Amino acid sequence: MTTDLSxxxxxxxxxxxxxxxxxxxxLGLDDVEITRATTFHDDLELESIxxxxxxxxxxxxxxxxxxxxxxxxxxxxxxxxxxxxxxLVDHVVASLAAAA
Amino acid sequence: xxxxxxxxxxxxxxxRLGAWHGDGRPLVVFVHGLLTDSLASYYFTLGPxxxxxxxxxxxxxxxxxxxxxRPATGYRLEDFVDxxxxxxxxxxxxxxAHVVGNSFGxxxxxxxxxxxxxxxxxxxxxEAEPPVAVWTGHMAxxxxxxxxxxxxxEAFGWISANYGAHTARLSTxxxxxxxxxxxxxxxxxxxxxxxxxxxxxxxxxxxxxxxxGLAEQVPDLAAKVARCRTVVLPDQxxxxxxxxxxxxxxxxxxxxxxxTLAEAAP
Numbered sequence: 001m002t003t004d005l006s007x008x009x010x011x012x013x014x015x016x017x018x019x020x021x022x023x024x025x026x027l028g029l030d031d032v033e034i035t036r037a038t039t040f041h042d043d044l045e046l047e048s049i050x051x052x053x054x055x056x057x058x059x060x061x062x063x064x065x066x067x068x069x070x071x072x073x074x075x076x077x078x079x080x081x082x083x084x085x086x087x088l089v090d091h092v093v094a095s096l097a098a099a100a
Numbered sequence: 101x102x103x104x105x106x107x108x109x110x111x112x113x114x115x116r117l118g119a120w121h122g123d124g125r126p127l128v129v130f131v132h133g134l135l136t137d138s139l140a141s142y143y144f145t146l147g148p149x150x151x152x153x154x155x156x157x158x159x160x161x162x163x164x165x166x167x168x169x170r171p172a173t174g175y176r177l178e179d180f181v182d183x184x185x186x187x188x189x190x191x192x193x194x195x196x197a198h199v200v201g202n203s204f205g206x207x208x209x210x211x212x213x214x215x216x217x218x219x220x221x222x223x224x225x226x227e228a229e230p231p232v233a234v235w236t237g238h239m240a241x242x243x244x245x246x247x248x249x250x251x252x253x254e255a256f257g258w259i260s261a262n263y264g265a266h267t268a269r270l271s272t273x274x275x276x277x278x279x280x281x282x283x284x285x286x287x288x289x290x291x292x293x294x295x296x297x298x299x300x301x302x303x304x305x306x307x308x309x310x311x312x313g314l315a316e317q318v319p320d321l322a323a324k325v326a327r328c329r330t331v332v333l334p335d336q337x338x339x340x341x342x343x344x345x346x347x348x349x350x351x352x353x354x355x356x357x358x359x360t361l362a363e364a365a366p
Contacts, residue, residue, distance in 0.1 A: 042265070047273065048140035049166040052115060055143070056102040069117075072144045077342075080144075 005062065007096045012089050019057040020085075023050055036086030048080075058092070065099040066092050104167075107186035109174075113167035114160035114187065115139055117151035126155045126221070126360045127195045131162070131184070131205030134287075135246070135274040138166030141202065145345045146352070153353055158197075160187055162205070164277055175283040177231055177290035180208045181215055188219065196221040198356045202341045204239075204287075207231050211291075214299035222359050224305040224352050227314055227340050230321075231292045240288035247284045250275040296324060303327040305355045307348060309336030329355070 006012065017034040024032075029044060040046045046054075055068040071091050072080060102115045119125065128150050130142040139159040150157045161168035163183055164175060188197070198221050201209030206228020213220040214231070229235040250271055260268035278284055293299040297320075304325050308315035310332050318330045331351055333344055341348055 045269075047138070047269070048144070049113075049138040049161065052138075052140045052143045053102055053167065056115070059101065067148075069143055069148050073148055 005096055007093050007100070009089055009093050012092050012096075013085065015061065016058075016085060016089060016092070019054060019061065020044065023053045023057060034085055036084060036089060038085045040083050040085070041081045051080075062092065062096065066095045105187060105190040107183050107190055110163055110169040110171060110183070112160050112163075112169075112183060112187055112190075113139070114158060115143055115147075116156070116158055117147050118154075118156040120156050126356055127158065127193065127197045128155050128356060129158045129160075129184070129188075129197045129199045129209075131199065131201035131208045132159075132165070133203035133205050134162075134283075135165075135277055136270040137162075137202075137205075140166070141341065145341065146200075146349050149349050150353065150356075153357075155198075155356065158187075158191070158193075162208070164281055164283060170277070170281060172280065173282045173286070175281060175286035177207065177211050177287070177292075178215075179286075181212050184208065184212050185216055185219070198222045198224070198359070200224040200226070200352060201228060202226040203228055203338070207235060210300065210304070211293070213302040213304075214293050217301050220302045222303045222305065222355065223300075224307070224355065226307045226348065227309060227312060227338050228306075229314065229317065230297060230300060231290060232295050232297070233292050234295075236288045236290060236292060239290075243284040243287060246274065247278045250278060297321070298324075300325050303359060304329070305352065306330045307340055307351060308332045309338060309340050309344075310334050311336060312338040314338070 013036065020034055021029055024044060024046065032044065038044060040051065051072060058066050058068045075083070102113065104111050104113055130146065132139055132141050139161050142159045147157050147159055162180060164170045196219055199209040199212055201207065201224070203226070206225030207230065209223050210225055210228070211231045213223045229238065259271050304327065306321055306328065308318065315332045318332060321328050321330055333340060333347060336344060
């Protein structure tokens, strides 16, 4: 990946919201507002398999710089259940900054 | 990366980690369990560690599960085994695989080794039984019980109150599979192997939790399977993969390394 990726949190949030709408197209996520406080489990009702698909989308977009599987793998089950979009945005921003 | 591949009559959702250059690296295939499970159970646990260790990792959603197709019928063990063979064919894969399965996935892995021994390097069962007659009895009992309990709509409220919303959500997924497929009837009608386990010719690693009851098979497995290693984790029930991921990872990594070196030796 050679594209210039923004590390601006608002831009990353918009990117991830776009990916979530694609991942959740058949789950009826089109109309759901996605903010930093949105939780994957309770608000979006994503199952763990949906997180795998999101992981693939993140990899396509950000390449090697963002390792979502490793990020989620380090979390406890209750942390995964409580995971918010904002926490993922922060992880992506930090990963992109570290790789820059 | 995740991908959808045509496997026989269905489309299978799979995820691969590792280099996949086909240059003699070990191939490890992970098979998940029934109903509330998907490839995610490995994607976020064992998968990345095996890729980091230099192995090619293949994870996939079983038919009826995750994002693989859910046909209304065709849920006998032999259907799941055919799907795995078709998946390896679809990837053009000819390396004998180290097949690792959790719970029902362990039975699929063991059956695959019995019916396709040339495609298997080693088998690992995590909290599982080989596909013998007594296993079909256990599955008939367990599935009928789960189906009945989930069929009572009020059970979801009860599950939610007693085990939390997360477990209730998983139960909804299981209920949906029972309602739309013949899985509960098909699995107990599966093809089996003879009780002498003579069909299990590939090296077998069997992991158990000492509190689950399945560990009672250890003497029988050790006596009947020529190249068998059994490990029983103390103070542990059925959820070995979820609750003891580090030990599980280290035991299987060491096992695969050992057998890769043995194969490479002149």
